[in-house]
């Protein structure tokens with residue numbers, strides 16, 4: 001779990017994935033892959049030789065915030081990067097990753113008016129992110145500017161902890177679980193008559209951008225995205241909204257965003273299901289009404305690339321901290337590894 005903890009605690013707001021990329025580069029090299037970084041910032045690890053090209057993709061970026069303005073009292077306002085519910089931002093501890101300053105990472109608290117000072121009508125209206133600010137403990141603008149700059153990326157407080165047995169919580173599980181899976185798959189890849197590419201993609205959360213570029217340059221015969229998906233096993237989620245449960249296996253996506261995202265290629269779906277069944281790997285079927293993965297752009301690249309998605313169910317997606325089951329991650333790794341063999 002040490003490697004996963006390191007990945008989760010690293011900062012990687014969309015477009016600022018350096019920390020995560022560095023870990024992937026190091027691990028892919030240790031796994032004896034040929035490693036390169038393209039112009040948009042994707043890290044591409046390659047193993048094997050052969051006619052077939054198989055591309056795996058997991059995005060390195062996470063949702064977060066970015067410094068927009070510093071006022072004369074030294075408070076920081078921000079924009080959201082990726083789809084975050086405003087209600088989970090307030091009163092969080094955040095880390096402003098200000099690499100151009102000696103301080104490096106600056107701690108801030110997302111401030112709000114305390115309940116004692118609120119008016120009755122304030123309670124009814126949910127606070128919007130535009131009305132929040134980050135308190136970095138600076139006494140004025142001049143002092144704040146010594147610590148942070150406009151454009152600095154901001155992550156939620158790094159966290160990672162085993163809760164009960166195989167249940168684990170942490171920051172940025174979306175999609176460091178996928179990054180971890182890529183590393184493990186490449187480490188244990190047997191000799192195959194194919195070229196296998198594992199891509200840590202950039203800027204998925206803001207428009208699947210890195211995957212688009214990588215799919216073009218690699219031009220694979222098949223592709224599988226590894227990501228997280230929304231579990232439905234917490235209070236107030238109807239089983240018709242999500243029936244996925246933690247610990248019941250990774251999910252095989254049928255389609256995303258009611259068909260606006262990937263529509264999994266029938267051959268890839270068939271191979272995934274057959275591989276899971278043959279190897280006794282538990283799995284769940286996922287039909288998503290909202291949300292997309294890198295596969296949504298890869299499958300429309302070039303002349304069309306047969307693609308699928310294997311996801312790890314998680315709770316509280318796009319919040320400061322999520323929960324997942326360790327066995328689902330292990331089984332996702334197993335399923336993708338075995339499927340690569342079937343696709344060769």
Ligand code: ZN
Pocket residue numbers: 059174175204227228
């Ligand atoms: Zn994701």
